Amino acid sequence: MKSILVTGCNRGIGLGLIRHLVREKNPPKHVIATCRSIEKAKDLQHIAAENKNVHLLELDVRNYDEYDNFSKKVEQIVQSDGLNILFNNAGVSSKFTRVQLVKYDQMLEAFKVNTIGPVMLTKALLPLLKQAAQNNSDKPLGANKALIVNTTSVLGSIALNSDGGFFPYRCSKAALNMATKSLSVDLQKDGILVTGIHPGWVKTDMGGSNAPLDVDTSVVGILELIRNVNESHNGGFYQYDGKQLEW
Numbered sequence: 001m002k003s004i005l006v007t008g009c010n011r012g013i014g015l016g017l018i019r020h021l022v023r024e025k026n027p028p029k030h031v032i033a034t035c036r037s038i039e040k041a042k043d044l045q046h047i048a049a050e051n052k053n054v055h056l057l058e059l060d061v062r063n064y065d066e067y068d069n070f071s072k073k074v075e076q077i078v079q080s081d082g083l084n085i086l087f088n089n090a091g092v093s094s095k096f097t098r099v100q101l102v103k104y105d106q107m108l109e110a111f112k113v114n115t116i117g118p119v120m121l122t123k124a125l126l127p128l129l130k131q132a133a134q135n136n137s138d139k140p141l142g143a144n145k146a147l148i149v150n151t152t153s154v155l156g157s158i159a160l161n162s163d164g165g166f167f168p169y170r171c172s173k174a175a176l177n178m179a180t181k182s183l184s185v186d187l188q189k190d191g192i193l194v195t196g197i198h199p200g201w202v203k204t205d206m207g208g209s210n211a212p213l214d215v216d217t218s219v220v221g222i223l224e225l226i227r228n229v230n231e232s233h234n235g236g237f238y239q240y241d242g243k244q245l246e247w
């Protein structure tokens with residue numbers, strides 16, 4: 001792949017993805033790492049200073065009005081190559097709550113970041129993804145052509161929900177799963193694959209210290225998965241180790 005854009009790279013899985021991408025044997029020509037504040041993103045600044053292929057762009061995924069301007073900045077980086085991979089990683093969660101304690105603001109915030117952000121960002125970057133797919137029309141569908149990864153969660157699975165609660169997070173990720181499926185249908189004709197990936201339960205600020213997986217294990221699995229993604233993964237729901245999950 002020539003180019004990848006990952007949202008929410010200040011910490012956690014997003015930062016881990018950038019760390020691993022720059023260490024690959026054949027790293028992408030452009031690694032575009034977005035964060036809400038470059039000034040505060042010290043680890044990213046350090047990576048960008050040492051790796052000329054890393055570009056830092058600011059993006060709060062709730063600022064939909066800025067998406068057009070943002071996509072112009074991405075275009076200036078990738079130019080006529082287009083964008084091979086859009087990796088929607090930025091996400092929010094809130095405390096586990098039962099229905100008696102659910103708050104309107106938490107529901108709204110979860111949908112803004114976890115669901116609406118990935119859909120609207122896909123829309124804004126679609127011309128660049130299409131460009132990459134066209135430029136690589138001789139290649140098989142996948143990461144070397146054009147791919148959208150939506151970072152979802154097993155907590156967004158309706159089939160696997162036996163514990164209830166967690167309304168903002170579960171509902172926003174379930175809605176993201178539906179968006180993944182619809183995007184995969186809509187964009188198939190353009191040669192763009194779309195897949196949902198659950199990173200596992202990972203030790204990050206969101207996953208907490210009891211999580212069984214470290215960031216490196218999750219990220220190594222995710223990168224292996226996206227390198228090998230093919231038509232059979234289109235519109236599917238997979239976890240970091242390649243296992244398919246039930247919707």
Ligand code: NDP
Binds near residue numbers: 013035088198204
């Ligand atoms: P973290 O809480 O560690 O990091 C979240 C990242 O998202 C941060 O970089 C944060 O930026 C960014 N972010 C939050 N809100 C916004 C926003 N409005 N605009 C732009 N960026 C934003 O979470 P993880 O790394 O663990 O999670 C990454 C993804 O993986 C999420 O989508 C999450 O739902 C998913 N996931 C994680 C699991 C886990 O166990 N950790 C399990 C299943 C799914 P900032 O630093 O500026 O706050």
